[in-house]
Amino acid sequence: MTPLEKLKAHSAEFRKDIVNPAPGVYVAVGYAASNVAMVETAAGLVIVDTSESTTAAENILSEFRKISSKPVHTIIVTHGHRDHLSGIRVFCEDGKPEIVARANMHNELVPPKVGVAPTQIRVKRAARQFGIPLQAHTERINIGLGPAERPIKGLGDGFIEPTRFFDGDALDLEIGGEHFELRAAPGESPDQLFVWMPERKILFAADNYYHSFPNLYAIRGTPYRDFTVWADTMERMHGLGAEVMCLGHSRPVIGAADIAERLGGYRDAIRHIVVETVKGMNAGLTPDELVEVVKLPAELAEKPFLVEYYGTVAFAVRAYFAGTLGWFDGNPTTLQPLSPKAQAERFASLAGGEDQLFAQLQVAAKDDPQWALQLADQVIQLGRHANAARRYKIDAMVRLADQTVNAPVRNYYLTCVKEMREALEAGA
Numbered sequence: 001m002t003p004l005e006k007l008k009a010h011s012a013e014f015r016k017d018i019v020n021p022a023p024g025v026y027v028a029v030g031y032a033a034s035n036v037a038m039v040e041t042a043a044g045l046v047i048v049d050t051s052e053s054t055t056a057a058e059n060i061l062s063e064f065r066k067i068s069s070k071p072v073h074t075i076i077v078t079h080g081h082r083d084h085l086s087g088i089r090v091f092c093e094d095g096k097p098e099i100v101a102r103a104n105m106h107n108e109l110v111p112p113k114v115g116v117a118p119t120q121i122r123v124k125r126a127a128r129q130f131g132i133p134l135q136a137h138t139e140r141i142n143i144g145l146g147p148a149e150r151p152i153k154g155l156g157d158g159f160i161e162p163t164r165f166f167d168g169d170a171l172d173l174e175i176g177g178e179h180f181e182l183r184a185a186p187g188e189s190p191d192q193l194f195v196w197m198p199e200r201k202i203l204f205a206a207d208n209y210y211h212s213f214p215n216l217y218a219i220r221g222t223p224y225r226d227f228t229v230w231a232d233t234m235e236r237m238h239g240l241g242a243e244v245m246c247l248g249h250s251r252p253v254i255g256a257a258d259i260a261e262r263l264g265g266y267r268d269a270i271r272h273i274v275v276e277t278v279k280g281m282n283a284g285l286t287p288d289e290l291v292e293v294v295k296l297p298a299e300l301a302e303k304p305f306l307v308e309y310y311g312t313v314a315f316a317v318r319a320y321f322a323g324t325l326g327w328f329d330g331n332p333t334t335l336q337p338l339s340p341k342a343q344a345e346r347f348a349s350l351a352g353g354e355d356q357l358f359a360q361l362q363v364a365a366k367d368d369p370q371w372a373l374q375l376a377d378q379v380i381q382l383g384r385h386a387n388a389a390r391r392y393k394i395d396a397m398v399r400l401a402d403q404t405v406n407a408p409v410r411n412y413y414l415t416c417v418k419e420m421r422e423a424l425e426a427g428a
């Protein structure tokens with residue numbers, strides 16, 4: 001299978017479905033980027049996460065209402081990412097359910113009340129990562145952990161402040177005879193929690209596991225996600241002995257052995273990346289050098305749940321470096337680099353002039369798309385062939401998009417292609 005065919009096959013993971021992995025437990029998959037789970041209890045419904053838009057939440061609620069007419073008793077928000085808390089208002093209906101989250105819940109895509117944050121660029125880059133302006137199925141195959149198509153109306157609109165924030169690591173709830181153990185589970189985000197139903201051995205793992213190599217860094221732009229803490233959380237979830245695992249993204253998993261293999265595999269993959277990256281860093285390797293040598297061992301790389309549909313090993317390696325050593329790669333050359341323009345001028349002079357550099361771009365464009373991108377950036381800096389270079393850059397990104405199994409990378413390329421085409425047309 002080509003990478004593109006593989007990514008297309010992965011869409012089956014997000015087919016629209018109300019999955020019923022255990023009696024009284026339902027998970028809406030494929031209605032939004034993220035899932036919503038419902039647990040029926042004698043006292044009413046417990047909802048785990050609420051999806052990314054009010055429209056998706058309404059669609060899911062209407063499916064749930066075919067199953068149960070009980071009132072919503074409690075809504076649990078596993079973490080502050082937009083795709084989990086934007087349907088809260090919908091699931092409240094006309095009632096006043098308890099809405100529970102950890103005290104450190106934080107949404108990176110909402111401007112802070114005090115001070116400044118690069119929210120605008122995060123939102124723009126998130127739109128690229130998720131391929132928001134792209135055609136579903138042909139351009140945006142899926143989003144790596146969610147379907148190609150989902151309603152965008154009401155995206156981010158339905159947030160209501162939780163009624164109960166809990167400090168510390170644990171909160172135990174008893175609702176209609178069922179026990180829900182909420183546990184701090186820092187990993188994909190520091191504010192994450194998982195929900196454990198001990199008697200029934202059901203785990204709601206939120207976003208610390210999905211069927212892809214973990215997104216230890218999101219190209220939309222995120223603060224450092226602590227790798228060691230994430231691996232430790234996997235260890236704790238692995239130790240529970242869950243027999244049913246419901247997820248924030250992708251389909252539930254049933255069976256203790258399968259669940260243990262996946263949670264243990266995530267833990268081992270993250271720890272392996274840390275150990276190997278640290279080894280390389282201590283040997284003085286830069287991020288560009290590290291990504292050439294740090295790989296998953298074969299026994300992990302061949303696991304279907306560690307395919308790089310969403311996160312990638314290379315991005316993880318770079319993120320670990322940046323998160324622990326910062327931006328400086330250690331090479332004195334990079335302390336005071338030439339400006340992009342000054343560098344391009346010198347490249348052109350090496351090539352024999354601006355026209356010759358552009359001619360090299362035309363050669364690279366035939367079958368060396370990454371080199372074509374790098375050359376195109378130089379030519380664009382110089383000006384004379386800038387728009388022609390932009391067209392070569394577009395072609396190279398289209399080619400690279402089809403060569404990756406990673407949905408965020410594909411979507412990022414193709415959204416930038418769209419942006420550049422629009423800018424060229426506007427300027428023409």
Ligand SMILES: [Zn+2]
Pocket residue numbers: 034081083084207248249
């Ligand atoms: Zn999510």
